[in-house]
Amino acid sequence: MKSLYVRLVLTYIAILMVSGTLGFLFANGYYQKNLRAYNDEKITRISEEIVGLYEQNSSQDLQNYLTHIANMNFQLYLVDEQGRGTLFGAPFREQKIDPAIVKRVLSGGIYRGILEEQHGLFVTGFFENTLKNSIGLPITSDGKTYALFVRPDTEQQFGEVHILFAILLAAMFFLSIFFILVFTRYLVRPIKRLTKATKQLAEGNYDIRLDIARKDEIGVLAANFAQMTESLKQLEEMRQEFVSNVSHEIQSPLTSIQGFSQAIRTGEVPEKQQEAYLAIIEQESRRLSSLSKQLLTLASLEKEANLYDPAWYRLDEQIRQVLLMLEKQWREKDLEIDLELPETMIHADKQLFNQVWINLIANSIKFTEQGGSLFIGIRYDREITVTVKDTGVGISEEELQHIFDRFYKGDKSRNRTSTGSGLGLSIVKKIVQLSGGSLQVDSKPGEGTVFTIKLPQEFVKQSEPTKREKGQR
Numbered sequence: 001m002k003s004l005y006v007r008l009v010l011t012y013i014a015i016l017m018v019s020g021t022l023g024f025l026f027a028n029g030y031y032q033k034n035l036r037a038y039n040d041e042k043i044t045r046i047s048e049e050i051v052g053l054y055e056q057n058s059s060q061d062l063q064n065y066l067t068h069i070a071n072m073n074f075q076l077y078l079v080d081e082q083g084r085g086t087l088f089g090a091p092f093r094e095q096k097i098d099p100a101i102v103k104r105v106l107s108g109g110i111y112r113g114i115l116e117e118q119h120g121l122f123v124t125g126f127f128e129n130t131l132k133n134s135i136g137l138p139i140t141s142d143g144k145t146y147a148l149f150v151r152p153d154t155e156q157q158f159g160e161v162h163i164l165f166a167i168l169l170a171a172m173f174f175l176s177i178f179f180i181l182v183f184t185r186y187l188v189r190p191i192k193r194l195t196k197a198t199k200q201l202a203e204g205n206y207d208i209r210l211d212i213a214r215k216d217e218i219g220v221l222a223a224n225f226a227q228m229t230e231s232l233k234q235l236e237e238m239r240q241e242f243v244s245n246v247s248h249e250i251q252s253p254l255t256s257i258q259g260f261s262q263a264i265r266t267g268e269v270p271e272k273q274q275e276a277y278l279a280i281i282e283q284e285s286r287r288l289s290s291l292s293k294q295l296l297t298l299a300s301l302e303k304e305a306n307l308y309d310p311a312w313y314r315l316d317e318q319i320r321q322v323l324l325m326l327e328k329q330w331r332e333k334d335l336e337i338d339l340e341l342p343e344t345m346i347h348a349d350k351q352l353f354n355q356v357w358i359n360l361i362a363n364s365i366k367f368t369e370q371g372g373s374l375f376i377g378i379r380y381d382r383e384i385t386v387t388v389k390d391t392g393v394g395i396s397e398e399e400l401q402h403i404f405d406r407f408y409k410g411d412k413s414r415n416r417t418s419t420g421s422g423l424g425l426s427i428v429k430k431i432v433q434l435s436g437g438s439l440q441v442d443s444k445p446g447e448g449t450v451f452t453i454k455l456p457q458e459f460v461k462q463s464e465p466t467k468r469e470k471g472q473r
Contacts, residue, residue, distance in 0.1 A: 005188045012180040016173070040114040040135075047135040047150040050074075054139060062141040063088075066148075077131055077149040078139075081106060090153050094130040097149070101136065105147035111136030113149075129154070190218050194225060206233035238405065253284030297355065301430040308434045313350045315386075316341035319376055322357040329365045330374065340377035344384065348455070352431045357388075359424040360451050364390035367449070383457050389450045395443040403441065404429045 054065050063086070066076050070089030077092070079085045079102050087095070101111050117132045134151035190210075197208045208229050210222045260277040263269045269277060319341060323330075330337060346353075364374050372391040379385045395403060404425050432439045436456050443449035 005184055008184045008188065009180055012184065013177060016176055016180075037115065040112055043114065043150065043152065044110070044112060044135050046152075047137050047148070050150060051137050051139045051148065054141070058141060062139075062146075073153045075129075075134070075151045075153050077134070079106075079147040079149070081145060092129055092131045092151075094132070097131045102147045105136040105138055105149075106145055108138050111147075111149070187218070190222060194222060197225065197229075201229060201232070206230075206236065235405070250288065253287050256284050257281050297427055301427065301434065308349050308352065310348050310435075311350060312345055312347050315344045315346040315348075315353075315384075316378060318350065318354060319357050319361075319378075319386075322354065322361055323376075325358070326361055326365060329362070333365065333368065333370050333372070335365065335368060335371070336373040338373060338375040340375075340379075342378055342380070344378050344380065346384065346455070348435055349431075352434070356428050356431050356453070359428050360388045363424065364388055364392060364449065364451075368392035384455045386453045386455075387450060389448065391448040394445040394447050395441070395449055396445050400441060400443060404439075 050069055054060070054062065062078075066078060066088045070076050074088075075090055075092060076088035077085055077095070078088065083099065083102065085095075105111050111134075113132045113134050113136070129151075131149060131151075134149040136147055136149045139146050139148045193210060197210055200208055206229055208226070210226055260281050264274050264277055320339075323337065323339075361374070361376070368374060368390045369392065374391075375387065375389040377387045377389075379387070429439050432453055432455075438454045440452045440454075441449065442452070
């Protein structure tokens, strides 16, 4: 199996080669589309200047004139009417040319070999040292017409540039490979540390310190890994605490049930006392049932397998039914219930969302002082928003970061008079996530708490709003 270091090196080298090839193909396409015609026009214009300068002073010797032109880095080939050719300047690698082309030039035509002939698909055709890759024009001297073929001597004009360019490319290639080898090792080193830390984490060691101070993506990854490790450590601590608390909560009612049932069975308890004992047994049984039900619900939500079963139903009626179910609790505290529940059809899992409203409203009632108020509202603007707002004790900023964690209970910091399993808000968040919605909480100690649930537009079908219901006691 190839290591990450080898894979990265090979990948970078492949990228280097592919990008070089693609760059060459792009440059070639640009030459064929734009520069080839421009190059042909430029050399044609130079050739016409050469012929024009001579014809302005035709008394000078033609061969002597062409020799001087060739000394200025041009390759010239002069053909007379009998087909005899004379070379001026550096020789052509291939000096064959179709006699029909010579005849055409002698007849006054212009031969544009750069455009007319095929010199391959690549830009290298620009440097092809052949007579076909030239410009042919007629030139007159002493009453005779000649065919003059002109081509720049690219070897003389750009020879040093070719060498410099080749050295540059070679240096770039080898230096790129060298730096890839060096810096890839630097890149992989922190990943190896993360791999080692991951193994330690898998073995149950949460006290991991990563000495990675980078600010790039790997640094962010290391920071997130450290945060994940700390979260897992806290989760493990909360799990152990939860197991301890659940064991105690289960053991306590079981002990009560066992003791009171034995007392009743022995017949030593008066009949009036038996009724009180039976009420305690019933209450403790409900506690056990509620705890086990929450545990099973959370386990089912974690699996997410065929659990969410949406259907259309009245959301406002569901919330009213939950309030009726919890009427005893909010009437005992003499809470003012302020409702803003327009008739709203929602496409969601009725049974699961019933648990959402029970948990949120019961929490708000539990942590609201005597004579306080509770607001529940539904608003629809592209998406549905359900707000549950109380005037209770509030939640500290530190607790807000953990209230949705499983098994978390912040009883001491919130001065709660009653406790729960620490699963209610975790269940609420999981159900909202399954529905594709979002859950937000805003709170300050002593100022109350606001829970806001938002669901996508496709979940809602709303009718005309009803009048605001307010002041229920």
